[in-house]
Amino acid sequence: MNLQPPKGMRDFLPKDMIKRESIISLIKQIFEKYGFDPFETPMVEYAETLEGKYGEDEKLIYKFKDKAGRNLALRYDLTVPLSRVIASNKELPKPFKRYQISRAWRYDNVQKGRYREIWQCDIDTVGSKSLLCEAELISAFIEILENLKFKKYSININNRKILDSIARYANVENKKIKDVFVSIDKFDKIGLQGVKKELESRKIKTDSVKKILSIITLADKPELLLNKLEKILGENEGINELREIISYLKQLKTKPKYAVNLTLARGLDYYTGPIFEVYVEEPKVGSLGGGGRYDNLIGNLSSSDNIPAVGFSLGLDRLIDVLNELKMIENKKTLTQVFISNVSEKNLKYTLSIVNLLRENNIKTQFDLMSKNLKKQLTFANSLEIPYVIIIGDDEVSSKKLKVKDMNSGKESNVTVNNLVKFFQK
Amino acid sequence: MNLQPPKGMRDFLPKDMIKRESIISLIKQIFEKYGFDPFETPMVEYAETLEGKYGEDEKLIYKFKDKAGRNLALRYDLTVPLSRVIASNKELPKPFKRYQISRAWRYDNVQKGRYREIWQCDIDTVGSKSLLCEAELISAFIEILENLKFKKYSININNRKILDSIARYANVENKKIKDVFVSIDKFDKIGLQGVKKELESRKIKTDSVKKILSIITLADKPELLLNKLEKILGENEGINELREIISYLKQLKTKPKYAVNLTLARGLDYYTGPIFEVYVEEPKVGSLGGGGRYDNLIGNLSSSDNIPAVGFSLGLDRLIDVLNELKMIENKKTLTQVFISNVSEKNLKYTLSIVNLLRENNIKTQFDLMSKNLKKQLTFANSLEIPYVIIIGDDEVSSKKLKVKDMNSGKESNVTVNNLVKFFQK
Numbered sequence: 028m029n030l031q032p033p034k035g036m037r038d039f040l041p042k043d044m045i046k047r048e049s050i051i052s053l054i055k056q057i058f059e060k061y062g063f064d065p066f067e068t069p070m071v072e073y074a075e076t077l078e079g080k081y082g083e084d085e086k087l088i089y090k091f092k093d094k095a096g097r098n099l100a101l102r103y104d105l106t107v108p109l110s111r112v113i114a115s116n117k118e119l120p121k122p123f124k125r126y127q128i129s130r131a132w133r134y135d136n137v138q139k140g141r142y143r144e145i146w147q148c149d150i151d152t153v154g155s156k157s158l159l160c161e162a163e164l165i166s167a168f169i170e171i172l173e174n175l176k177f178k179k180y181s182i183n184i185n186n187r188k189i190l191d192s193i194a195r196y197a198n199v200e201n202k203k204i205k206d207v208f209v210s211i212d213k214f215d216k217i218g219l220q221g222v223k224k225e226l227e228s229r230k231i232k233t234d235s236v237k238k239i240l241s242i243i244t245l246a247d248k249p250e251l252l253l254n255k256l257e258k259i260l261g262e263n264e265g266i267n268e269l270r271e272i273i274s275y276l277k278q279l280k281t282k283p284k285y286a287v288n289l290t291l292a293r294g295l296d297y298y299t300g301p302i303f304e305v306y307v308e309e310p311k312v313g314s315l316g317g318g319g320r321y322d323n324l325i326g327n328l329s330s331s332d333n334i335p336a337v338g339f340s341l342g343l344d345r346l347i348d349v350l351n352e353l354k355m356i357e358n359k360k361t362l363t364q365v366f367i368s369n370v371s372e373k374n375l376k377y378t379l380s381i382v383n384l385l386r387e388n389n390i391k392t393q394f395d396l397m398s399k400n401l402k403k404q405l406t407f408a409n410s411l412e413i414p415y416v417i418i419i420g421d422d423e424v425s426s427k428k429l430k431v432k433d434m435n436s437g438k439e440s441n442v443t444v445n446n447l448v449k450f451f452q453k
Numbered sequence: 454m455n456l457q458p459p460k461g462m463r464d465f466l467p468k469d470m471i472k473r474e475s476i477i478s479l480i481k482q483i484f485e486k487y488g489f490d491p492f493e494t495p496m497v498e499y500a501e502t503l504e505g506k507y508g509e510d511e512k513l514i515y516k517f518k519d520k521a522g523r524n525l526a527l528r529y530d531l532t533v534p535l536s537r538v539i540a541s542n543k544e545l546p547k548p549f550k551r552y553q554i555s556r557a558w559r560y561d562n563v564q565k566g567r568y569r570e571i572w573q574c575d576i577d578t579v580g581s582k583s584l585l586c587e588a589e590l591i592s593a594f595i596e597i598l599e600n601l602k603f604k605k606y607s608i609n610i611n612n613r614k615i616l617d618s619i620a621r622y623a624n625v626e627n628k629k630i631k632d633v634f635v636s637i638d639k640f641d642k643i644g645l646q647g648v649k650k651e652l653e654s655r656k657i658k659t660d661s662v663k664k665i666l667s668i669i670t671l672a673d674k675p676e677l678l679l680n681k682l683e684k685i686l687g688e689n690e691g692i693n694e695l696r697e698i699i700s701y702l703k704q705l706k707t708k709p710k711y712a713v714n715l716t717l718a719r720g721l722d723y724y725t726g727p728i729f730e731v732y733v734e735e736p737k738v739g740s741l742g743g744g745g746r747y748d749n750l751i752g753n754l755s756s757s758d759n760i761p762a763v764g765f766s767l768g769l770d771r772l773i774d775v776l777n778e779l780k781m782i783e784n785k786k787t788l789t790q791v792f793i794s795n796v797s798e799k800n801l802k803y804t805l806s807i808v809n810l811l812r813e814n815n816i817k818t819q820f821d822l823m824s825k826n827l828k829k830q831l832t833f834a835n836s837l838e839i840p841y842v843i844i845i846g847d848d849e850v851s852s853k854k855l856k857v858k859d860m861n862s863g864k865e866s867n868v869t870v871n872n873l874v875k876f877f878q879k
Contacts, residue, residue, distance in 0.1 A: 028502070028754060030541035032495045033525055038538045041490035041551060048491050060812045062789045062819035064467035065474050069458045069570045070496055070556060071527075076454070091517030094560050099459055101497075112464045115456035120836040122822045125467060130496060134520050144495045155822040163822075278805045328454060363488045379704045386486045393488035396548045396581040396589075410546040 035135070035143025045359045046347060047146075051128055054148050054171055054341070058126035061167045063150045066125035068108040074098040080107050080324070082296040083209065087133040101132035105149045106297075106321070106338055113153050113336070114329035121154025121334075128343070140312070140345045147316075151338035156322070158268055161301050162275035164318065164339040168305060169284050171341070176355055179309035183288035184249075184272065186301050187319070188265030189256070190292060196260055197238035199231060205296075207231065211243060212292035215306075215313055219244065222290075243289040249273050252287045268301055297321040305341060312349050316341035359412070364451060366408040367394040368418045370401050377424045381417065381444070388448040408434065415451070461561070461569025471785045472773060473572075477554055480574050480597055480767070484552035487593045489576045492551035494534040500524040506533050506750070508722040509635065513559040527558035531575045532723075532747070532764055539579050539762070540755035547580025547760075554769070566738070566771045573742075577764035582748070584694055587727050588701035590744065590765040594731060595710050597767070602781055605735035609714035610675075610698065612727050613745070614691030615682070616718060622686055623664035625657060631722075633657065637669060638718035641732075641739055645670065648716075669715040675699050678713045694727055723747040731767060738775050742767035785838070790877060792834040793820040794844045796827050803850045807843065807870070814874040834860065841877070 032038050039047060055065075074090050077100050081088070089101040102108055105127050113123065128148045135141055150167060152160040165182050172180055187208070194207045210225040217225065219240060226236045245255055250273065253266050260266070269287060276285060293302045304317030318339035326333030350356040365385060369378040378394060385392040393413070395404050401418070408416045416432045423429055429447060431440045442450045458464050465473060481491075500516050503526050507514070515527040528534055531553045539549065554574045561567055576593060578586040591608050598606055613634070620633045636651040643651065645666060652662045671681055676699065679692050686692070695713060702711060711729075719728045730743030744765035752759030776782040791811060795804040804820060811818040819839070821830050827844070834842045842858045849855055855873060857866045868876045 028756075029499055030502075030537050030755060031499075032537075033497050033499055033519075033523065036495035036497060038495070038534075039493040040538070040542070040545070041492055044491040044493050047493075056815070059788050060815055060817050062787075062817060064787050064789070065470040066467055067465040067470055067473075069462035069464070071459050071462060071558070071570065073455055073457075073459055076456075089517070089519065091515070093459075093515065097459065108464075111456050111458075112466070116466065119466070120833055124819065132497070144497065152822065157822050157824065159822050275805075278802050280806075280809055329456060330454075361488075361490050362485050363490070376704050379701075380706075383706055389482070389486055391486050391488060393550065396578065396583050396585050398583065407546055 033143070035137040035141075037142065037144070041362075042358065042360045045362060046350075046356050047343070050175070050343065050347060050350070050356070051148070053174055054128065055126070057167055057170050057174065058148075058150055061124075061150070061163060063124045063126040063167075066109070066112075066127050067129060068102070068105075068112060068127075070102055070130065071099050072102050072108055072111070074100040076100075076111050076328075077103055077107055080295075080297055082205075082294060084133070084294060087135055089132050089134055103133060104131050105129060105147055105340065106151065107324070109149075109151055109153070109338075110321075110325045110328055110336070113334060114325050114331075122160070123153040124150070125153075126150045140348050142344055146343035148341040148343055149318075149338055151336055153325070153336040154334055156335045158271045158301070159275050160337045161272045161303075161320065162279055162281070164337065165272070165276060165285055165303060166279045166281040168339055168341065169282050172284070172305065173282060175346075175350065177307065180284060180305065180307045181288075182285040182303055183291045183306050184269060184285055184301065184303045185288055185291040186265035186269055187292075187298050188268065188300060189260075189263065189289065190265075192260050192263050192265060193239060193242050193289070194235075196242070197235040199235050199239075203229065203231060207239065208292045209294070211239075211290060212294045214243070214290040214292075245289060249285070249287045252289075256289070265300075272301060291317075293317055293319055295319075297324040299323055301337070303339065307349060310349065310352060312345060315346050315349070361411040361413060362391050363393045363411065363413050364391045365393075365415045365417060366404070366411075366413045367392065368401060368404040368408070368416055369395055370404070371420070374419055374421070374424055378419050381419065381429070381447070384444070384447065385451065388452070390448070390451045459569070461563040461567075463568065463570070467788075468784065468786045471788060472776075472782050473769070476601070476769065476773060476776070476782070477574070479600055480554065481552070483593055483596050483600065484574075484576055487550075487576070487589060489550045489552040489593075492535070492538075492553050493555065494528070494531075494538060494553075496528055496556065497525050498528050498534055498537070500526040502526075502537050502754075503529055503533055506721075506723055508631075508720060510559070510720060513561055515558050515560055529559060530557050531555060531573055531766065532577065533750070535575075535577055535579070535764075536747075536751045536754055536762070539760060540751050540757075548586070549579040550576070551579075552576045566774050568770055572769035574767040574769055575744075575764055577762055579751070579762040580760055582761045584697045584727070585701050586763045587698045587729075587746065588705055588707070590763065591698070591702060591711055591729060592705045592707040594742075594765055594767065595708050598710070598731065599708060601772075601776065603733065606710060606731065606733045607714075608711040608729055609717045609732050610695060610711055610727065610729045611714055611717040612691035612695055613718075613724050614694065614726060615686075615689065615715065616691075618686050618689050618691060619665060619668050619715070620661075622668070623661040625661050625665075629655065629657060633665065634718045635720070637665075637716060638720045640669070640716040640718075671715060675711070675713045678715075682715070691726075698727060717743075719743055719745055721745075723750040725749055727763070729765065733775060736775065736778060738771060741772050741775070787837040787839060788817050789819045789837065789839050790817045791819075791841045791843060792830070792837075792839045793818065794827060794830040794834070794842055795821055796830070796846070800845055800847070800850055804845050807845065807855070807873070810870070810873065811877065814878070816874070816877045 298319040300320035302319030305315040320337040724745040726746035728745030746763040748761040
């Protein structure tokens with residue numbers, strides 16, 4: 028029998044999961060102080076809910092039927108299910124700010140850093156058109172990256188409205204504008220020449236291609252770049268929106284790790300305004316996630332009034348891959364703080380009383396469950412790198428004193444039972 | 454378009470998810486102090502991994518093919534995937550103690566308290582035959598139920614070996630012993646007469662049925678019941694195992710909320726020894742979860758040496774249903790502690806500086822994102838039951854003093870900016 032998880036999906040042993048949990052807990056804390064609340068949806072959706080939302084990537088959705096013939100699908104992201112919930116719970120007070128750290132599935136090519144079961148960390152603000160929402164999302168993400176001690180990274184910002192204006196300025200026909208977005212979206216992977224070829228293969232006129240490429244490769248500090256762009260495109264809603272976001276970021280005292288990047292397009296069909304991505308420059312891992320404004324998605328789902336929304340999503344898997352590569356995250360094989368070693372059946376009762384005492388005081392404790400000899404018990408504690416071991420023998424039982432061994436330094440301390448809890452809480 | 458989640462699956466709005474997270478956090482804390490570490494597997498497995506493990510309930514597994522024709526399935530429980538991981542990572546130090554709070558899917562009849570997407574809280578100890586493992590699992594679960602303030606509940610304990618002996622004592626043929634387990638397992642749902650009919654319909658002889666029923670309905674305090682049973686069955690491994698577990702529970706000073714219940718059988722195919730369940734008597738909700746020893750499952754998966762294991766699983770969904778029904782859990786619509794109200798564009802910068810100050814000090818803060826008027830901002834804060842509101846107007850900006858309104862009592866406090874953080878940390 029094949030004992031592996033399905034291709035592109037992974038098991039997480041405690042050493043992996045302890046890291047994952049510590050990152051998730053840091054991210055949650057930041058999401059919550061920004062006023063986002065926890066939220067969940069099923070991992071499974073009706074297939075029709077997901078269809079027509081993801082552009083070319085729709086083919087990556089896992090679809091299946093249940094025993095009653097219902098067309099179901101594993102969710103592809105967290106945004107479309109959120110939109111469904113908003114559309115079906117119109118009474119929710121707005122703005123509705125939620126976070127969600129959960130999984131999605133994409134039948135993608137499996138390669139380094141790309142998996143078929145992915146974990147995402149999302150925040151979305153629903154119900155407000157204010158660009159303060161964008162600023163808040165960007166600010167929260169920069170705070171996360173700073174807390175994780177990233178140095179060389181940037182939140183790249185662009186606007187679908189600007190890309191639209193660039194395409195129009197370059198005389199691209201209306202029906203081909205989406206093609207332009209899809210091509211530009213590949214800039215990071217295939218480079219300038221690649222995008223050029225891609226645009227040409229999509230039958231965009233040579234003159235248009237030239238104009239598009241000359242504009243999207245402009246680079247400068249955010250305000251200066253927007254000024255340059257305005258000189259080319261004229262007064263422009265997209266440009267003004269980015270100016271407003273940047274002004275809010277300054278007022279929020281957000282660390283200036285953001286940049287306007289005109290090559291950013293984002294693949295998803297549903298974005299309508301500002302878009303952004305987390306881009307890590309060192310090591311050269313590229314995008315760790317992204318987001319943007321999607322003012323029409325919820326309205327389209329429910330065929331009623333639009334409800335504006337904007338979201339930002341961080342991919343947990345690549346994030347953790349990077350943190351591992353850069354050794355930016357502690358390795359830990361267990362959360363257990365103390366192992367109680369006992370080699371004599373007759374001292375079991377005393378051993379368990381010490382176990383109880385520690386656990387009652389919330390100290391994470393294991394004890395021998397396999398009647399191993401002392402040496403094997405110590406080998407076990409060592410293999411898990413449990414920081415402290417207490418060895419219980421006849422002397423310890425009669426004296427009510429315990430030897431606590433620090434497994435890192437090898438140092439032994441004599442601690443009375445009365446002082447034991449204090450010893451570990453120090 | 455259908456805006457509902459698939460049948461039997463549910464969305465969790467912040468008011469639901471805040472409860473869920475608070476229960477999960479309590480359970481995690483207890484699992485961790487008992488020395489269990491976090492662990493995860495994919496939500497999707499190869500179908501063959503799950504086949505032949507769940508007895509009659511195997512038909513409830515969601516199966517499907519991916520685009521390459523692989524036979525996949527949504528996981529049905531957390532135990533079989535754990536066993537797969539153990540079988541494929543033989544080098545893991547033993548005992549291997551892991552917890553997992555995650556989802557599984559069962560194509561079950563949807564009814565009150567029964568869902569198709571279920572959340573489970575599992576602990577398993579792998580690699581040890583010691584009955585100390587059983588005692589630890591039971592002890593951890595009693596601690597959880599005590600922490601949740603349950604009053605009328607019991608951890609029911611039985612042993613597959615005892616049920617086996619009872620069936621043999623009643624002269625049931627070997628090949629029908631599994632039928633006896635399946636019938637007894639329904640005792641709680643269909644009662645004594647129901648089990649009688651069920652056994653008869655499975656062609657168990659009348660005399661055998663009579664003997665079985667007269668034994669399994671014996672009831673008394675654990676030790677006394679086991680003594681009675683021993684008088685009938687004679688010296689018995691299953692009885693001695695339960696005696697040993699009870700002796701460990703006493704040494705662990707576990708609150709005596711456990712009982713030996715001979716009608717407990719547990720449906721799953723893979724149990725080999727002691728079995729247990731969480732049974733809540735008031736309100737009459739019945740089983741909230743269960744578990745047992747499965748010493749052969751891992752060996753069967755890998756066609757190699759057996760690795761003993763024992764686990765206990767709590768169903769989070771029914772647990773939370775019960776806590777809600779009994780009003781044993783706080784209702785909260787948001788985690789946000791403070792809402793900052795601002796009605797004038799020109800005071801935005803000052804408003805954001807206060808927002809920053811609070812968030813920097815880890816106080817969960819929202820502010821107006823929709824340019825609402827003051828009344829509507831207060832209505833919003835009220836609708837989410839945010840406990841404090843700070844209103845920022847021209848006076849507040851010039852005086853560097855803030856009015857903090859306690860939304861429960863209506864009381865207003867004047868707080869200087871310098872004292873603001875302290876005010877909320879008090």
